Amino acid sequence: MKYSIILSISKTHLLSRKRQSIVAALGVTFGIGAYIILMSFMTGLNGLLDGLILNRTPHVHMFNEQEPSALQPIDRDPEYKGTFRVVRSVKPKTEIPRIHNAIPLMELFEKDPRVKGVTRQVRAQGFYIAGSTQLTASLLGVDVVKEAKQYNLNDYLVNGKARELAENENGILLGKGAADKMAAKIGDIIQVGTVKGDIFHLKVVGFYQSGLADVDNVQSYVNLKTAQRIVGESHDYITDINLKLYDMEDAPAMSKEIQIHYDVNATDIQTANAQFETGTTVRTMISYAVSITLLIVAGFGIYNILNMLIYEKMNDIAILKATGFSGKDVRNIFMSQALIIGFAGGVIGLLVGLGVSILISKTPFETQALPTIKTYPVNFNPAYYLVGIIFALISTFFAGFFPSRRAKNIDPVDIIRGQ
């Protein structure tokens, strides 16, 4: 009863000055709408950009670097111990770039509770043979199904599916750049020459586009076995092992651990892509800064309008108090007006934000980097909508708080006497 009468008074106040109420609510609408649009778009874009790196990059990458021995033979000779030695023209060790004991190593990581997925790769160098011209080729032999699952390989295929490669032992997912140069179509048979002089015939099952021209001109995906055949090695020949972890933050520690325990090089994603997290943080910060600024401006608008309203309503306030409404009742009347404005403006703002977000998500957006993305990425996370409406209520609460408190403290005798 008590609240219904307070609400009916604030409703009458709001409705009897529709234009002011609408302007005040519009301020909130703009603030919240802008917040929703900014956050949806920014985080959508962030997700896309992060995905570009995170989805493609293993959290820990193991490989065998071909490098000169740290200890040259002369260093081991006790006769020259303590002398100053110079070795010129040091060459890398002659060894094939395989990871030693790759299979047991993989089994070990499969059991590690931190690891979400283990994939192996075989890198093979060669040439695409197109008539009399030869183009450099870098073939990556993978377990296609696993690779697609862990690193979203399908997102980077312009035509064809990763599964088709798995079904065709002699298939190849040809780099888009190379394919264009050779005018290759799906279903064509292309020739790949190896360093040793062998020639393999591979059937094009799809085109791979990473967005980096240099990569696309050279790199192609083939089955693991095909790559092992091309390099002429057995089934335990593995050049790279990639780990995907449950928690990305474990990567640096893990890569260190691996380097100490096993005879293999390991790099983690943080070292490989130090810049990307900074970008994400800064973009999120800017979005919040802009939205909060808009809401503060809207808050001042409401503060002003309520202040004016209270000046105009001095007589009403006095009469309400004289007829038995307490200071708290009067405060609640104005407070509820602020919150109604905030809530209505906020809800409309959410709807406007949702509408514009949908519009943005339908806007064409073509990027070389992600061939499967056709429109702008938008994040429709409901959490932002919840935060938005809470923002609206909090900012209008503060905007209404001081004018309402003033109304509460108005002495009716002063007003009545002043007439």
Added chain:
Amino acid sequence: MKALEARNINKYFHKPVDFQVLKDISLSIDKGEFVSIMGKSGCGKSTLLYILSTMDTEYEGELFLGGELITGMSSDSLSAIRNSHIGFVFQFHYLLSEFTVLENVMLPAKKLGRKSLEEVEHDAYEKLILLGIEDQALKLASRISGGQKQRVAISRALINDPIIVMGDEPTGNLDSKNSENVFRIFKELSEEQGLSLLVVTHDADFADRTDRIIHMEDGKIIQV
């Protein structure tokens, strides 16, 4: 039985200079009594009325309403007392201009919350009929004449069946015909319904016809 009793009320103003407005005022009003307060401008009669109406709480002395001491109560309790036991009629009509006449009258009863909305509306109509303005009930309060407004204000003062109705020059802004009307209504209320009335007025004719006149001068009661 005494409707209202004040004992040794003193009141000071501190701005712009220290000044004692009310000096040791004691008075009482019986149930059903129609009392008027007269005095020159600045003698403190309005100030006294605001103290008696519980709106002004900065005073020394004791105030009883219906035999109960109300001095020193919290402002929320005083609001509740004003709501249920005191009706107030001002010189200026003081209606909420954005509400209809009926809503204005209903408001204090809705605040009291003792009756259902239908009962409150029924009561409000009764009070409007009593004052002869039921035909204006659904008009906006800003759309009726001054005399009508004052009668609406009286209806509102009566809605919760108060112990006492106070008026601060309730006829001060009305022509003689409307003044006469308001006086007649007050008189009827006190005689027929046993309502206590306390009215501050400048109008000697008005005051002469009340049960008792309290004359004030320089913050003191000089003649009862």
